[in-house]
Amino acid sequence: MGHYYEYETIDSTNDEAKRLIAASRTPADIPFGTVIVADEQTAGRGRFGRVFASPAADSVYMSFILRPVGAAGDTPLVTVMAAVAVCEAIEAIAGGQPRIKWVNDIYSNEKKVCGILAEGVSASGSGAIDGIALGIGVNINVPQDGFPEEIRAIAGAVDMDPRDRRRFVAELIARVNARYDELSRGISPIGAYRERSLVIGKEIAVIRADGTEARAVAEGVADDGSLLARYADGRSEFLHSGEISLKIKK
Ligand code: BTN
Numbered sequence: 001m002g003h004y005y006e007y008e009t010i011d012s013t014n015d016e017a018k019r020l021i022a023a024s025r026t027p028a029d030i031p032f033g034t035v036i037v038a039d040e041q042t043a044g045r046g047r048f049g050r051v052f053a054s055p056a057a058d059s060v061y062m063s064f065i066l067r068p069v070g071a072a073g074d075t076p077l078v079t080v081m082a083a084v085a086v087c088e089a090i091e092a093i094a095g096g097q098p099r100i101k102w103v104n105d106i107y108s109n110e111k112k113v114c115g116i117l118a119e120g121v122s123a124s125g126s127g128a129i130d131g132i133a134l135g136i137g138v139n140i141n142v143p144q145d146g147f148p149e150e151i152r153a154i155a156g157a158v159d160m161d162p163r164d165r166r167r168f169v170a171e172l173i174a175r176v177n178a179r180y181d182e183l184s185r186g187i188s189p190i191g192a193y194r195e196r197s198l199v200i201g202k203e204i205a206v207i208r209a210d211g212t213e214a215r216a217v218a219e220g221v222a223d224d225g226s227l228l229a230r231y232a233d234g235r236s237e238f239l240h241s242g243e244i245s246l247k248i249k250k
Pocket of ligand 1: 013105
């Protein structure tokens, strides 16, 4: 059994998860099932090393320490299953219809209310992935001026009775564990992911690491979680989450 750590404030729950994994003497010591939950982060991180604004409100910033399923290449499917689990937990406790913007952002009422960051960690130094730090940040009851100005147009929050916050954390843990257990047994979350997709069938802008943008239509999500994009010239491509971000065209 893993441990449950609760913090009022921390630098980053993912960094704490990585510290716990790194402090393990052998991979066998890694505390799988451990969960770290914080009310606020002072150095919350998003994809591509971006800052993830993590103000104190009723928001939940949490990280799970998971055992890698098969090869390190499974980290994208961990993100996929986490996105489904977050939607399920929001639906169960706050209601509404959260939707997934490929690959790892949860939207509600056209605003991003949650980000997910799965990081493989090698404790042994061999390069093999010994643990996964799965970080989930859900904005809850954050007033619009509670976000830094530069993200106010995009960021939003789930409305929830503050008394339900603990129930939400418990629900999220249960859903992540159930979906991860399924994934470990070869049951894919991809069907549930597709059902909640915000991008399939939409016009998108594909943004690469060098900043170049290309217009495309998101035709579908493949079984490995990659996104099938068809460009205006008829060319199509499977996009992988590590290199790409998306904008949905209105
Ligand atoms: C993104 O939107 O790019 C991903 C954001 C992931 C945020 C969560 S909050 C809990 C965990 N700790 C972090 O520093 N990041 C993740």
